[in-house]
Amino acid sequence: MKFLWGAATSSHQIEGYNTKNDWWAWEQAGHIEGSVTSGPATDHRNRYQEDLRLAKELGLNAYRFSIEWSRVEPEEGCWDLDALDWYAEVLAECEKLKLLPMVTLHHFTSPQWFSAMGDFTAENAGIKFKNYVKKIVQVLGDRIPLWCTVNEPVIMCVGKYLAGFQPPAIYQPEKCSQLFRGLLKAHVSAYDCIHSEVSHRRGPWRHHPLMVGYAHNMMDFVPARHWHPMERLLTFVARNFYNQSWLDATTGKRPQFGIAGMVPQVPEVPEALGRLTTDFVGINYYSKAILRWRARGEQFETAPGFMFGVGFSDPGEPISEMGWGFHPSGLGRMIRFVKNYRLPIFITENGIADGADAFREDYMFTHLKEVAREIKAGADVRGYFYWSLLDNFEWVKGFKPRFGLIAVDYSNFSRVPRPSAEMYRAWIEAHQAGYAPPEEAILQGVFDKYLKNKK
Ligand code: BGC
Numbered sequence: 001m002k003f004l005w006g007a008a009t010s011s012h013q014i015e016g017y018n019t020k021n022d023w024w025a026w027e028q029a030g031h032i033e034g035s036v037t038s039g040p041a042t043d044h045r046n047r048y049q050e051d052l053r054l055a056k057e058l059g060l061n062a063y064r065f066s067i068e069w070s071r072v073e074p075e076e077g078c079w080d081l082d083a084l085d086w087y088a089e090v091l092a093e094c095e096k097l098k099l100l101p102m103v104t105l106h107h108f109t110s111p112q113w114f115s116a117m118g119d120f121t122a123e124n125a126g127i128k129f130k131n132y133v134k135k136i137v138q139v140l141g142d143r144i145p146l147w148c149t150v151n152e153p154v155i156m157c158v159g160k161y162l163a164g165f166q167p168p169a170i171y172q173p174e175k176c177s178q179l180f181r182g183l184l185k186a187h188v189s190a191y192d193c194i195h196s197e198v199s200h201r202r203g204p205w206r207h208h209p210l211m212v213g214y215a216h217n218m219m220d221f222v223p224a225r226h227w228h229p230m231e232r233l234l235t236f237v238a239r240n241f242y243n244q245s246w247l248d249a250t251t252g253k254r255p256q257f258g259i260a261g262m263v264p265q266v267p268e269v270p271e272a273l274g275r276l277t278t279d280f281v282g283i284n285y286y287s288k289a290i291l292r293w294r295a296r297g298e299q300f301e302t303a304p305g306f307m308f309g310v311g312f313s314d315p316g317e318p319i320s321e322m323g324w325g326f327h328p329s330g331l332g333r334m335i336r337f338v339k340n341y342r343l344p345i346f347i348t349e350n351g352i353a354d355g356a357d358a359f360r361e362d363y364m365f366t367h368l369k370e371v372a373r374e375i376k377a378g379a380d381v382r383g384y385f386y387w388s389l390l391d392n393f394e395w396v397k398g399f400k401p402r403f404g405l406i407a408v409d410y411s412n413f414s415r416v417p418r419p420s421a422e423m424y425r426a427w428i429e430a431h432q433a434g435y436a437p438p439e440e441a442i443l444q445g446v447f448d449k450y451l452k453n454k455k
Contacts, residue, residue: 001208003437004100004383005428006062007055007405008349009044010107010151011071013392014051016040021070022115023108023395026167036398042390043413048090050415054406055389056097058421059428063094064215064348064385066104066151067140069132070111076128084139091143095203102146102348102385104215105133105190108156108166108395115167119160120182121175129186133193141198145208148282148348149190152217153183154246162263163303165396171305173263184249184269187214188277214250215282215348218243218337220330224292224311234291234308243337250278251341280382281338282348285331285367287312287324321353321401322394328366335374335381344380347371351387353394353401360405360420365447368427372438381437386424390415423450 012018017040027037044051055063071083094101106129110119114128122128133149150156159166161176194212201210221238223231240256241263249255252274255266290311292300300309313325331350338345352363368384375381391404399410405421408414423446428434430446 001382002061002100002435003431004062004102004346004385005424005431005434006060006064006100006102006383006385007058007389008064008102008385008387009389009392010066010104011068012038012041012107012109013388013394014042014044014390015068015071016043016045018068018070018109020074020112021068021109022112022119022167025112026169031167031169032396033398033400038393040413041393042408042410044390045086047413047415049093051390051406052090052093052097052099054415054417055099057425058405058417059425059434060099061428061434062100062102062383062385063389064102064104064148065090066107066148067136068109069106069114070109072135073111073132076111076113077131079135084135087140088143091140095143095205098204100146100205100208101144102148102346102383103140103144104148104151105136106149106186107151119179120156120186121178122182125182126185126189130189130193133190134197137194137197141194142200142202143205144198145201145205145210146346147190147194147210147212148215149187149212150183151215152284153180153187153214154242155217156183158242162305163301171303173305177264177266180245180255180266181269184246184255184266184272187250188269188272191277209279211279211344213278213280213282213346214246215284216246217284217286217349218334219286220288220327220333222288222290224290224295228293230293231291231308234293238289238291243334247281247338247341251276251343276343278343280344280346281341282346283331283334283338284349284387285334285347286322286350286352288327288330290314318359320359321355322397324352326359326363326366328363328370331367332370332374335371335379339374339379344382346383346385347381348385349387350384351403353403355391355402355407357418357420360418361423361447361450364420364424364427365443368438368443369440372440372443375437376440384438423447426450 245255295309302309388403390406391408394401
C-alpha cells in the first residue's frame with residue numbers, strides 16, 4: 001500500500017454558508033473573536049475543483065475532508081439530494097485526480113435540530129447519527145475507502161462542557177461524561193453500519209482495504225514544575241483522560257475516564273466492550289500542553305471551574321498564531337504510545353498557523369522526521385495529512401490563524417500556494433513520487449538543498 005501524503009480540511013471551515021448547524025447559530029450570537037461569522041468561509045463550495053487541482057499540483061495523493069451532516073439532512077429525516085450530489089462530485093474529482101479520500105462524517109458541527117435535542121448527549125442520538133451514516137453509505141459508500149466517524153471526540157467533550165470553546169459552552173462535568181458515552185455509541189454504530197453495508201468499492205480505490213476509524217486529538221501533557229505533586233497528578237490524569245480513554249474505549253477496554261472530583265466516570269457502553277471498534281487510529285497532533293496548578297496569567301488558559309491552567313508554549317519560545325510552541329518530539333511520543341494498541345496509524349492532522357510562512361517548513365520537517373523515525377522503529381504509520389490544505393475558519397479564533405499550505409485572500413477568494421507548499425511537494429516527489437513513507441535522510445537532503453537554493 002502506498003504511503004498517504006495528504007492534507008486535511010473540514011466542511012464548516014471551508015465550504016461557506018452552512019447555515020443549518022449549531023456553530024452557525026452560535027456564531028450569529030457573537031461567540032467568535034471579533035464577532036465575525038463563518039459566512040462564505042473560503043467559498044470552497046464553488047471552488048472545490050480549483051482546490052483539488054491545487055492539491056494535486058502539490059503532489060498529494062490523499063485528501064481528508066468532512067461531510068456536513070446539516071447540509072445533507074437539514075431537517076430530521078429530510079435529505080437534500082443536491083447536497084449529496086455535491087459530495088459525489090467532490091469524490092468523483094478525487095477519483096479523477098487520484099487523491100485518495102479519507103472522509104470524516106462529523107467534524108465538530110451538528111445540525112441544529114440535532115443539537116436542540118441534546119446533541120450526542122441525547123439518549124437516542126446514536127440512532128439519529130446512524131440514519132445519517134446509512135444515507136451516506138447508500139449514496140456514496142462505494143467510493144470511500146477510508147472513514148473517520150468522528151473528529152476529536154474528547155475535544156468536543158472538553159470544548160462543550162468543560163472549557164467553553166464549543167457550543168453550547170457550559171460548564172457541566174456530568175454532561176461531559178454523557179457526551180463521551182454518546183459519541184462512543186455513535187462511533188460504534190457508524191463503525192458497524194459501514195462494515196455491514198459497504199459491500200464493494202468501485203473506481204480507483206476498489207482494491208484499497210475498507211478502513212473505519214476516527215481522528216483523535218492527542219497532546220503531550222507535561223507538568224509545569226516536575227517537583228509539584230499536584231501538577232504531576234494532573235499530568236497523569238490528563239494523559240489518561242484526554243489521550244488514553246478514547247483509545248481504550250475503542251479497543252474493547254473500559255475507558256479509564258474521569259478527572260478526580262471533576263468529571264465523573266463514563267457509564268459503560270456494552271456494545272463497545274471486549275471488541276475492536278476501529279481499524280486504525282488517527283492522531284491529530286499539534287503541541288504539548290503544560291499543566292500548572294492554580295495558574296493565572298497570559299501564558300496559561302483556564303476556565304471557570306478549573307483549578308489549573310494549560311499552557312501551550314515555554315516562556316520566550318517562538319509561537320504560532322494560535323499561541324502554540326513547537327514540540328515535535330511529542331508527536332514521536334504519541335506515536336509510540338498508540339503503537340501499543342497494535343493498529344495502523346494515520347497522522348490525520350498536524351500543522352501550524354503561520355500566515356507569514358516563517359516557521360511552516362521547519363515545523364513540517366521536524367514533525368515528519370519524527371514520523372520517519374517511528375516508522376523505522378516499527379510503527380505502522382500509513383499516512384500523514386497536513387492541517388490544512390488551505391487557510392480557513394478557525395472556529396472561535398475566526399479567520400486570523402492561517403494554517404494553509406495554500407493562502408486564501410478573503411477579499412476575492414483567490415488562492416496562492418505558500419513557499420512551504422513547494423517544500424512539501426519536493427519531499428513527496430523525493431519519496432518515489434509519494435509512494436514511499438518518509439525517511440529521515442531523504443527529508444534532510446531535500447531540506448538542505450532547498451535552503452541552499454533559497455539563499
Ligand atoms: C481540528 C481542526 C482545527 C485544528 C487547529 C483540530 O483540533 O480538528 O478543525 O482547525 O485543530 O486548531
